[in-house]
Amino acid sequence: MNFFKFQKRLKSGVTHIALGAVAITCLFPVFWMISSSLKTQDLIFSKMTLLPEVWNWSNYVTAFVKADFGAYFLNSVFYTVVGVFFIIFISSLAAYAFARLEFPGKNILFYLLIATLLIPIPGVFVPLYLLLKSLGLIDTRLGLLLCYISNGLAFAIFLLKGFFDDLPREVEEAALIDGCSRFGIYWRIAVPLAKPAIATLVIMNSLTIWNEFLLALVILQDKAKMPIQRGLMVFQGTFITDYPLLMAGLTIATIPIVIVYLMMQKHIVKGIAAGALKG
Amino acid sequence: MKITPIEKTQNFCFIIPALVLFLIFSLYPILRTFQLSFFQWNGIDKDMLWVGFAQYKHILFNNPAFWKSMLNAGYITILALTLQNGLALLLALLVNKNIKGENIYRTIFFLPPVLSGVVVGLIWKFVYDGNFGILNYWLTSLGFTNFADFAWLSEIKTALSSVAVVHMWKGFGYGFIILLAGLQTIPVDLYEAAEVDGADAWQQFKNITFPLLIPIITIVMILTILGSMQVFDLIYSMTRGGPAGHTHVPITKIYEYMSNGEFGYSTAMAVIFGIVLLVVSFAQIYLSKKFNYDR
Numbered sequence: 001m002n003f004f005k006f007q008k009r010l011k012s013g014v015t016h017i018a019l020g021a022v023a024i025t026c027l028f029p030v031f032w033m034i035s036s037s038l039k040t041q042d043l044i045f046s047k048m049t050l051l052p053e054v055w056n057w058s059n060y061v062t063a064f065v066k067a068d069f070g071a072y073f074l075n076s077v078f079y080t081v082v083g084v085f086f087i088i089f090i091s092s093l094a095a096y097a098f099a100r101l102e103f104p105g106k107n108i109l110f111y112l113l114i115a116t117l118l119i120p121i122p123g124v125f126v127p128l129y130l131l132l133k134s135l136g137l138i139d140t141r142l143g144l145l146l147c148y149i150s151n152g153l154a155f156a157i158f159l160l161k162g163f164f165d166d167l168p169r170e171v172e173e174a175a176l177i178d179g180c181s182r183f184g185i186y187w188r189i190a191v192p193l194a195k196p197a198i199a200t201l202v203i204m205n206s207l208t209i210w211n212e213f214l215l216a217l218v219i220l221q222d223k224a225k226m227p228i229q230r231g232l233m234v235f236q237g238t239f240i241t242d243y244p245l246l247m248a249g250l251t252i253a254t255i256p257i258v259i260v261y262l263m264m265q266k267h268i269v270k271g272i273a274a275g276a277l278k279g
Numbered sequence: 280m281k282i283t284p285i286e287k288t289q290n291f292c293f294i295i296p297a298l299v300l301f302l303i304f305s306l307y308p309i310l311r312t313f314q315l316s317f318f319q320w321n322g323i324d325k326d327m328l329w330v331g332f333a334q335y336k337h338i339l340f341n342n343p344a345f346w347k348s349m350l351n352a353g354y355i356t357i358l359a360l361t362l363q364n365g366l367a368l369l370l371a372l373l374v375n376k377n378i379k380g381e382n383i384y385r386t387i388f389f390l391p392p393v394l395s396g397v398v399v400g401l402i403w404k405f406v407y408d409g410n411f412g413i414l415n416y417w418l419t420s421l422g423f424t425n426f427a428d429f430a431w432l433s434e435i436k437t438a439l440s441s442v443a444v445v446h447m448w449k450g451f452g453y454g455f456i457i458l459l460a461g462l463q464t465i466p467v468d469l470y471e472a473a474e475v476d477g478a479d480a481w482q483q484f485k486n487i488t489f490p491l492l493i494p495i496i497t498i499v500m501i502l503t504i505l506g507s508m509q510v511f512d513l514i515y516s517m518t519r520g521g522p523a524g525h526t527h528v529p530i531t532k533i534y535e536y537m538s539n540g541e542f543g544y545s546t547a548m549a550v551i552f553g554i555v556l557l558v559v560s561f562a563q564i565y566l567s568k569k570f571n572y573d574r
Contacts, residue, residue, distance in 0.1 A: 022388065026388060027390070119557065147304055150305050213516075269385070
């Protein structure tokens with residue numbers, strides 16, 4: 001009996017060592033980014049230390065004051081908040097209609113929407129660039145936002161329609177008889193009930209927009225309008241050898257995401273699983 | 280309940296905002312991609328020159344750099360399919376055994392996928408740096424002194440593999456999460472029954488876990504293929520396709536042609552690449568179904 005206990009302990013020990021090694025591999029680059037952001041340029045050039053000798057916060061000050069990080073950061077917050085709000089509002093309206101209401105062309109439109117989710121379409125940034133140019137929206141905040149919003153719609157409509165389909169109809173029918181308008185039902189009954197699905201969508205779309213780079217690269221030239229991921233590349237081109245300053249910039253771009261992730265982990269995992277298993 | 284035309288119109292109002300955005304910013308660009316691919320156009324001239332399939336032919340038969348970029352993406356993808364997904368499956372199996380700290384491991388493994396491609400690319404560029412990177416510091420400390428100032432991302436021999444390692448580092452947690460969710464849907468009594476019948480761990484994996492997991496594995500494989508073939512942010516932030524095109528992938532190529540004002544040519548490339556992706560994902564679905572039914 002003792003032998004089996006020992007064997008079991010050994011097995012779980014080996015498992016934890018393997019998992020722990022992978023975990024350290026995941027965490028180390030992030031730790032290295034933060035640690036290096038607190039070092040001085042001299043230390044980086046002269047000596048390899050795991051932690052900074054003196055905690056040097058000046059890189060963060062420089063990033064915000066000299067390298068436009070304040071503006072990039074605020075731009076990213078703006079794109080994320082406004083983009084996510086409109087994705088949720090527009091997609092929940094449409095999803096409710098697809099789940100509950102009759103209107104011409106309903107099925108065709110829904111299948112078309114799902115088709116764009118399933119079929120890989122690389123390189124749409126080329127016609128998007130031309131489209132925004134002809135609309136006079138190239139290098140504008142509105143142009144980038146419109147792309148972000150429409151990119152998020154198909155999946156959000158798909159997820160929310162599934163959610164609305166599963167809600168009981170009785171409450172809505174009672175409200176209808178009591179004289180509530182369709183929009184009133186959507187706004188007062190359906191949306192509040194869909195809160196779990198909406199929470200998942202808020203988190204996932206926030207991550208997507210905050211981390212988006214390619215469209216921001218194609219659409220924006222003006223530094224004053226750039227989100228933080230785009231700003232990082234401009235910054236990297238300017239201060240190419242100032243690694244501590246660059247790492248401070250990366251940390252600024254990462255901290256909000258990590259905080260949201262740690263707080264909302266369950267929603268993210270649920271969203272990923274829902275997206276993958278349903279698709 | 281009968282629906283009046285007025286009600287139908289009111290109902291239609293619910294989808295108008297989504298419809299307008301979808302038509303203008305999703306559907307129209309897709310159709311426009313096909314249309315542009317038949318024209319030679321720099322985006323400025325008033326007249327677009329109709330060239331039929333000439334650009335397609337040129338890409339397919341006279342553009343080795345494009346095929347090189349496909350091979351590069353293929354190399355990253357095959358590594359991701361085997362090493363990255365293999366690791367993801369192994370970790371999911373280990374974590375699924377009701378071990379202590381399941382949540383902590385899950386949180387940590389999914390951290391890299393949450394980070395942005397640009398951030399990950401730039402952190403690793405620093406790690407790989409020939410003179411100040413910690414990788415070479417460790418290698419020289421371990422006695423590999425010929426790596427003292429080895430520039431991983433500028434050497435033709437190592438650039439692509441170095442990028443592929445980062446891509447896998449960033450990606451395995453994603454497959455891990457999906458596979459773990461899949462494992463947790465397999466009923467426990469199947470394993471209990473197998474245990475009673477005297478099946479060992481390998482037999483249980485071979486006869487219960489793996490067959491039941493095939494649909495999930497297929498999804499993970501397709502997501503891996505689509506994600507890896509279309510990698511952009513990592514490449515752009517680490518190498519921009521260099522050295523001498525050795526880390527170019529299709530999307531960086533399409534972007535490059537677009538930046539040079541070759542709008543028609545870049546869209547033709549996008550169409551060819553899109554068809555390749557479609558064929559590969561359908562082949563994957565077909566194979567897994569066949570494999571599934573044979574059992």
